[in-house]
Amino acid sequence: MRTILVVGGAGYIGSHMVQMLSEEGYDTVVLDNLSTGHRDAVQYGDLVLGHAGDPAIVTDVLTAYRIDAVMHFAALSQVGASVANPASYYRNNVAETLNLLEGMRHHGISKFVFSSTAAVYGQPDQLRITEQTSTVPINPYGHSKLMVEQMLNSYDQAYDMRYVALRYFNAAGADPKGRLGERHDPETHLIPLVLQTATGQRDAITIYGNDYPTEDGTCIRDYIHVRDLCRAHLLALEYLNSGASSEIFNLGNGEGFSVNEVIDTARRVTGRRILSINGPRRKGDPVRLVADADRARCVLGWVPEFNDIETIVADAWNWHLGSLLSRGGDAGGSGADVRLKIHGR
Numbered sequence: 292m293r294t295i296l297v298v299g300g301a302g303y304i305g306s307h308m309v310q311m312l313s314e315e316g317y318d319t320v321v322l323d324n325l326s327t328g329h330r331d332a333v334q335y336g337d338l339v340l341g342h343a344g345d346p347a348i349v350t351d352v353l354t355a356y357r358i359d360a361v362m363h364f365a366a367l368s369q370v371g372a373s374v375a376n377p378a379s380y381y382r383n384n385v386a387e388t389l390n391l392l393e394g395m396r397h398h399g400i401s402k403f404v405f406s407s408t409a410a411v412y413g414q415p416d417q418l419r420i421t422e423q424t425s426t427v428p429i430n431p432y433g434h435s436k437l438m439v440e441q442m443l444n445s446y447d448q449a450y451d452m453r454y455v456a457l458r459y460f461n462a463a464g465a466d467p468k469g470r471l472g473e474r475h476d477p478e479t480h481l482i483p484l485v486l487q488t489a490t491g492q493r494d495a496i497t498i499y500g501n502d503y504p505t506e507d508g509t510c511i512r513d514y515i516h517v518r519d520l521c522r523a524h525l526l527a528l529e530y531l532n533s534g535a536s537s538e539i540f541n542l543g544n545g546e547g548f549s550v551n552e553v554i555d556t557a558r559r560v561t562g563r564r565i566l567s568i569n570g571p572r573r574k575g576d577p578v579r580l581v582a583d584a585d586r587a588r589c590v591l592g593w594v595p596e597f598n599d600i601e602t603i604v605a606d607a608w609n610w611h612l613g614s615l616l617s618r619g620g621d622a623g624g625s626g627a628d629v630r631l632k633i634h635g636r
Contacts, residue, residue, distance in 0.1 A: 293317055293318065293359040293360070293532075294317070294318040294319070294320060294356055294357055294358055294359055295312055295317050295318070295319055295320070295358070295359060295360055295361070295362060295528070296319075296320050296321075296322060296352065296353075296356070296358045296360075296361045296362070297309050297312070297319055297320070297321050297322070297361075297362045297364065298321075298322045298323070298343050298361065298362065298363045298364060298365045298391060299322075299323055299328065299363065299364035299365030299366070299406075300319065300321030300322070300323055300328070300333060300338075300362075300364065301321060301323035301325055301328025301329055301330060301332050301333050301338065302323070302327055302328040302329075302332070302364055302365070303462070303472075303473045303474070303475065303517070304364050304406065304462055304517060304520060304521070305321070305323070305328065305362075305364035305365070306328070306329075306332035306333060306334070306471050307466060307471055307517045307518065307520075307521050308362060308364065308521045308524055308525075309321060309333060309334070309335055309336060310334060310335065310466065310470065310471060310521075311518070311521045311522070311524075311525055312335075312525065313334075313335035313336065315525060318336060319335055319336035319337070320336055320337045320339060320352065320356050320358070321333050321336060321337065321338045321339065322339045322341060322342075322343060322348070322349075322352055322365075323338065323339075323340070323341075323342075323365065324340065324341055324342040325340065326342075327475065327476075329474065332471060334470065334471075337356075339351075339352055342365070342387060343363075343365055343387045343388065343390060343391040344382070344383070344386060344387030344390050345390075346390055346393075346394065349390060349391060349394035350394060350397075353394050353395070353397075353398040353400065354398070358398070358400050359400075359402065360400070360402035360403065360404065360528055360531065360532075361391070361395060361400060361402070361403050361404070362403075362404045362406075362524060362528070363388065363391065363403065363404070363405050363406060364406045365383075365387070366383065366384045366406065366435075366436070367379060367380050367383045367384060367432070368408070368432060369432070369479055370410065370430045370432050370433075373430050373431035373432035373435070374430055374431060377431035380431045380432055380435045381431065381435055381438075384432075384435035384436065384438075384439065385435050385438050385439060385442075388439050388442070389442060392442065392443075392446055392452070395452065396446070396450050396452065401450075401451060401452045401453055402452075402453055402454075402528070402531040402532070403443065403452060403453070403454040403455075404454070404455050404457070404524055404527045404528055404531070405439060405440070405443060405454055405455070405456045405457065406457060406459075406524075407436050407439070407440060407456045407457055407458045407459070407539070408432070408433065408436045408458055408459065409458055409459065409460045409513075409541070409543075409580055409582065410428060410430065410432055410433030410436060411426045411428055411433050411436055411437040411440070411458060412424050412425070412426055412427070412428075412433075412458075412580075413425075413426070413427040413428050413429040413433065413577075414427075414429060414577045415577070415580075418579065418581065419545065419581050419582065419583040420541065420580065420581065420582055420583055421541065421583045421585075421586075422458070422539050422540065422541055422586055439456075440456050440539065443456060443537070444537070447537045453531055453535075453536065453537045454531075454537045455527035455528075455530060455531060455537065455538050455539070455540065456538075456539045456540075457523060457524065457527060457539075457540055457542050457587075458539065458540065458541050458542065458582075459515060459520055459523075459541070459542035459543065459582075460512065460513040460514070460515060460541075460542065460543040460580060460581075460582050461480070461481075461512045461513060461514045461515065462515060462517050462520050463480070463482045463514045463515065463516065463517065463603050463604075463607065464482075464514075464516040464517050464518065464597060464602075464603040464604075464606045464607050465517065465606045465607045465609070465610035465611075466517075466518065466606070466610065467518065467597075467606050467609075469609055469610050469613045471610070472607065472610030472611060472614060473517075473607065473610075474614070481496075481512075481550065481553055482514070482553060482557070482603070482604060482607050483607065483611070484496055485553065485554055485557045485565060486557060486561070486604075486607060486608055486611045487611075488565050488566065489557060489558075489561040489563040489564075489565050489608075490563075490611070490612075490615060494566065495566040495567060495568045496554060496565060496566070496567050496568075497567075497568055497569075497570040498550050498551070498554075498567055498568070498569050498570060499550075499570050499571065499572055499573045499576065500570070500571065500572035500573070500576065501551075501569045502572075503572075503578045504578060505549055505578065505579065506549070507549050507551045507552070508551075509549045509550035509551045510549065510550055510576055510577070510578060510579070511547035511548065511549050511578070511579040511580070511581065512547060512548065512550075512579075512580055512581075513543040513544055513545070513546065513547050513548075513580060513581045513582050514544065514548060514553075514600060514603055515542055515543050515544055515595065516595065516596070516597035516598070516602070516603050516606070518596065518597060519542075519593075519595040519596055519597055519598070520542060522593065522596070523540070523542050523587060523591065523593045526591040526592060526593050527540070527591060530590070530591055538590065540584070540586055540587040540590070540591065541582040541583060541584045541586065541587060542582065542584055542587055542593075543581065543582025543583075543584050544582070544584075544595055544598045545581065545582055545583060545584055545585075546581065546598070547579060547580070547581040548600045551567075552600065553600065553604070554567055556600050556601055556604050557604050557608070559601070560601060560604045560605050560608050561608055
C-alpha cells in the first residue's frame with residue numbers, strides 16, 4: 292500500500308484530503324504544526340507535530356516512513372496579512388517548502404502535488420482564466436505561491452522531481468456526511484461568515500463594494516466544493532503515478548457567483564434572516580475571478596460532482612449546525628484512529 296505525506300493535513304482542505312486518501316486505500320502521514328489546523332480533524336493515519344521548515348523533523352518523517360509522494364497544503368493564505376507582514380509569507384510559503392523539497396530530494400521522493408492558487412494571476416482582464424493567462428500577482432501571498440511553482444519547475448528540470456500544481460479558486464463547502472468542515476480563526480471566507488451570521492454568531496455580513504460593473508454590483512467568484520477539490524488532487528496523484536510529466540491545472544467550476552447570490556442562497560438554505568450591510572471596496576479586489584478548468588477535465592478526467600452553489604452552501608450549513616450542536620462550535624472527529632507522533636519522543 293502506498294503512503295502519502297500530507298503536509299498541512301490538519302487544516303481545512305488537507306484534512307478532507309486525508310479522509311479521501313484513506314477512503315481510496317492509501318496510508319497517510321500528516322505533518323502539521325497545528326498553528327491553524329486542528330488535531331481532531333486528522334481522523335486517519337499518523338499525525339506528526341512539527342513544520343516543514345524544520346530539517347530535523349522532515350528528515351525524521353522521511354526516514355521513518357516509506358513515502359511514495361507528498362501533498363503540500365501548509366501555507367499562510369490571507370491576502371491582507373501578506374501585505375502587512377510579507378516576511379512571514381515568504382518564510383512559511385517559500386523557505387519552508389524549499390526545505391521540504393530538499394528533504395524529498397535527499398530521500399529519493401520524486402512526486403509532489405502542490406496546492407497553488409488563483410492569486411498568481413493577480414487582476415486578469417479575461418472573463419475566464421486559463422493556465423496561459425499572465426501570472427502577475429498583486430500581493431505577497433500570490434507571489435509566494437508563484438515562487439514555489441517556479442522552484443518546482445527548476446527541481447523538475449534539475450532533479451527529475453515531477454509535480455502537479457493546482458491553481459484553485461474559492462474552496463468551500465464541507466464533507467457531505469458532516470465529518471469535517473471549515474473552521475478558520477480568524478474566519479475570512481465568505482460562506483462561513485454568512486453562515487455565522489445565520490446562527491447569530493455575527494450581527495451582519497459586510498459586502499465590500501456594491502458598485503462593481505456586475506449585474507448586482509457585487510464581486511463575482513468561482514466556488515469549488517472541497518470534495519471536488521480533493522478529487523482533483525487524487526487524480527493528480529494518480530497522474531504522477533502513471534509516469535506523466537509535470538503540469539499546472541486550474542481548478543474551478545467555470546461559473547461565477549456574486550456576493551449577493553451567495554448570501555441569497557444562504558438565506559434559502561438556512562431559512563434564517565441574514566442581515567447584510569454595504570461597506571467600501573477593498574483595495575485589490577478584482578471584479579470577477581472565474582476559472583477555465585478545461586485542461587483538468589481533459590487531462591486528469593476531473594468532473595466536479597458538487598458544482599452548484601446551493602449544494603456547496605447546504606453542506607457547509609449542515610456541518611456548521613452539527614458542530615454547534617455537538618461541540619459548541621468545535622468540529623471534527625474524535626481522532627481515535629490516529630496515532631500521534633511527537634518529534635523527539
